[in-house]
Amino acid sequence: MLGLLALPREILHRIFSFADQKSRKELRLASGLLGEIGQTWVFQTARISPVKKNWRRFQEILDHPDLAASITKIYLDTVTPEDDNRYYTEDNESKEGEEGTEQGDEGEEYHDQEMALPRHFWRHVNRLREFPRLQSVVLRFHPECDGEDDSWHDVVQDIPFRSAVMRKSMAVLAALPRRPQELAIQDLQNINPKDPVVVANLTKLLGGIKSLRLNIANQLDEGNGENDVEREAVHEFFPSLSLFWLTPAAANLQHLTIYSSIYFGFYPKFDLRGVHFPQLKTLALGNHTFVHDSQLDWILSHGVTLEELYLDDCPILFEVAIYDKNRTLLDPSDLKSHPRLTGKSHASYGTRWHDYFQAFKERLPHLQHFRFGHCPHWWVDDTTPFEKETTIDIGFHENYMVFCDGYGPSQYMGNMIYDEDGDGEPLEPSEEDKTALRELLAKLGQL
Template identity: 35%
Template sequence: MPGPPGLPLEIWGRIAYFADVKTLKKLRLTSRGSSMAATPRLFKEVTPSPFEQNCDKVDNILANENLRRYVNKVTLDVHDWFPVSRDYNHTFVLPSIHKIPRVYLHCSEVFRGMNSEFPNVRNAVIRFSKGFQFGDNDEDYGLQYYEIRSGVMKLFLSWLTSLPRLPVGLRLQNLHNVNSEDTETVLMLQQLLGNLRSMRLGILHEDDNPDGELSLERYDQYHKFARELPSVWLEPVSSILQHLSLYSSVYYGFYPRLDLTNVHLPNLKMLSLGNHIFVHDSQLNFILFHSSTLRELYIDNCAILYAVGIYNKNMCYLATPAGVMDVDPTETYRVKHRATYSQRWHDYFRAFNEGLPHLCYFRVGTNVTWWTELDGIPFGRESGIETQLSSKRYMEFDDDCLPPYVWYWNRYSPGPDDESPPRPNCDPEDFMALRVLLRRIGQRAEGKGVFWDND
């Protein structure tokens, strides 16, 4: 039956574009016109996972020649899969091949058969578990250790690189902060990265403590991954990448140090940073360096570090030729290095306003989905950033405090550290500079409280 009189297929297409999955299923059964519009949207993405019911759904799409050509995106979801066991010494071990659930092997077979069956896949997603916390008993459902993640990654990369055309979009949610040293995996990753136009990395840092920053001294992999990120993940995609999202489960940029001064993405149109710490003008300049192309900028739960007190200065971002750190003369048992940063958010907003002429969309604030029950690190949720000036937008770093990243009302400093600089008092200046920027690009502030949160 055709659609209502006077309702052309283009209108059905717009309706389907804004409809959720439940509505799309109903539209597919409503009329011929609504079905023609809803079907491509409904089967645009498939989500294989190591669960039999889900694999059966993928099989049904594979069996339908008309439906499988609509598939543009494949999301491998292992968020809730924990095929782990413990020996009597409470050591985590990888199950042998005959102990791996049949549904996982079934998914492997699905991957092997999809290279020719899904010819139009252009986007790939892997969604790992958000949890690394170790429990005290065998009922630890929050654990998904490295061997599992690396095995799944290799399986997925093997399938992606076998496609007739390599995908142009890659999203990795809750990516373990350990780069693979397996030669085959490295080669497949380089092959895939060389074709990407869009990449989202949600980096998850292993920790046995609820405050991730407490383990910065304990685990070198925090710092090793940050050092390797530009060469392993960004340089291979630098010539063609248009959309980049870098998120982390702990604050990064200063400590662990992420140095992007030698990274240039000449086609970058969208940049999204989550949990990023700004402490040096070179970090601002990295953004401004893409002024000729950048159109969208998202600053999610980020902060300016106005004061630093750190013992291990060689591991932080200011340990560069441009950084200046003074020695604290009051310390007697260890040498503590201190530095201050004079730039404020109103300086950054003005720099964005003047230095990014093509910017047409900007959000700064905190995503409402940070560490929800299911998601963990926000994943492609830039629309969830409520534009506001958070009280946490200014922080200081003091490694005598736990956690070391502190803002003015959770700050405590033992002994002589009470003389640290006061928190910046520039709310009106930040407010006005942000308002001028938003007005210039023609954007209204969004989110409750407009600019001010309720921290």
């Protein structure tokens, strides 16, 4: 211990930075010096939730300015253990059945009856200005969501609830004297706010951030997944995602993560060609489909700055067949009739993963870290991986697919289904693909 205490403070801070939260708490108790240094690391993150135990803990931080000064990141959790216990693990909060699972004190009045969030939740949100080093805010919703036309579908957090939370939380964040540099929204429903006040506050907030994480929740039809990409909401949201969420942040953005609970890119259409991030260092995509070289070119256009690239369950679509050719990423003129398909428009895509990897190796000169494959956290607690892109298992995982309209349980599948002469063949990763991936990883020192 004496040897440890003799180390420079910079080294002790480094030790704490590599330790997990449990080890940090234990190490902090070893001496006064470690307690002082460890406070910064133990109290980096705080959480506001409707849970009583969390309410008391958060109030204790507010009551001690030295602790509040250590907080750099705050999670705003709108989910309670009664709804879903994903956030209430032994490491951070109480489990179901303990005292902390109550929604406030008995008789606690709710701020808005429609929201089912107690007053103390919003009282604490309104005090975010008391954290002088606050840099990051994470707003978390429940992954299940309904549609405007599905009032029969009983969900934990309906559209009015989500809209009210967005209205109140964005107003507080936009009014902070020192606005956060990172905004993350977990399970953001695929409906953009329309209230002009909300839009103004959100645009103001986005204009100053350096990091944006959007994990997008879409209404899912269990057992009938072919319906998921046909809902009107997805075809309104994804084509407007770039203009609404990304363009306001373009000048300053250094980190961008976009995950979706359904495939997006080709259909529903997500087109990034209209926006460029001159400072972008990190890009992470989950469930994004590649079907046109313009998507690769867009990534390569950030070669001057890009240092990290994460592609999680992002397939190349080597064939597509669709009835409505006017709602895809491809130009309608690129989709033609096919002799083996009736009533559908067809296109093929000849670029392969070895072309992508070779381009990354040659045209992203500042790339330091690359992960491509499948994150093991997909669908844990029925949601997409959140803040987990660095855990992607590198390798090939359904990385070539087709889009075959009219079939289920998903139009995204391994091979084309033709109306005549049987089915098409799946496309497996080639040796050239595998070699190109190894060469890219070797160049980055990841082998």
